[in-house]
Amino acid sequence: MDGYERRKQKKMEQIYGVSVELFFKYGFQKVSVNEIAHKAKVSPATIYNYFGTKEQLYSDTLMNWLDKHLAQYETILDSRLSFPDKTKEIMLLEAKNLKILADEFSKVPSSEQSELTQMMERYSEQKVAPFFGKYVALGKQEGYIGEDQTEETMMRYFTMFKNELGRYWGASNQEGAVGSMDQMLNLFFYGLAGRGGSRNSPRDSGK
Numbered sequence: 001m002d003g004y005e006r007r008k009q010k011k012m013e014q015i016y017g018v019s020v021e022l023f024f025k026y027g028f029q030k031v032s033v034n035e036i037a038h039k040a041k042v043s044p045a046t047i048y049n050y051f052g053t054k055e056q057l058y059s060d061t062l063m064n065w066l067d068k069h070l071a072q073y074e075t076i077l078d079s080r081l082s083f084p085d086k087t088k089e090i091m092l093l094e095a096k097n098l099k100i101l102a103d104e105f106s107k108v109p110s111s112e113q114s115e116l117t118q119m120m121e122r123y124s125e126q127k128v129a130p131f132f133g134k135y136v137a138l139g140k141q142e143g144y145i146g147e148d149q150t151e152e153t154m155m156r157y158f159t160m161f162k163n164e165l166g167r168y169w170g171a172s173n174q175e176g177a178v179g180s181m182d183q184m185l186n187l188f189f190y191g192l193a194g195r196g197g198s199r200n201s202p203r204d205s206g207k
Helices: 003-026 033-040 044-051 054-077 083-107 110-141 151-167 174-179 181-190
Strands: none
Touching: 003 033, 003 044, 003 054, 003 083, 033 044, 033 054, 044 054, 054 083, 054 110, 083 110, 083 151, 083 181, 110 151, 151 181
16 A cells, blocks of 8 residues: 555545544434534545545445444454353444444434445345354354354344344443343353253353
């Protein structure tokens, strides 16, 4: 990457940082390109040169935000934590991010929600699905996920638990949500019977 590209990348990161802060706080309609440019210390012309339109800036900012959180999940999955602890960290982050996105969607005009939903679905297919495939493969390798479980089934199962956790991820309930996580993970991995009643316990379940 040459000097020009480094400077451009730095400016884009400044723009993304300010954009996500303002868009998530006030919503797309109430934020102007001039406001973003002023706070990011670039000219409005620079933003239009990089992104073309305010709508494209919003889309790219959201994708950048999602990419950064997906990178966090990748780091957790590649860490030396146990598989249950990796699941716990990823699920907690997902619940938190689900709350942020739900709040953001509520600020989007109904006429634009369909396009935003389609964009999120494409992102899920192109980037989230491959990551989840890696997650499931690791779970099978370590004995926490049955070999006969498909990625689609596990995605639905994971989403069910994540959404339930997300319901309690209010400003006053975060501590309670984190506190109930161990019980939820026990249900996630071992069902109602619990660890002692599992016929196919993981290889390292005695740790």
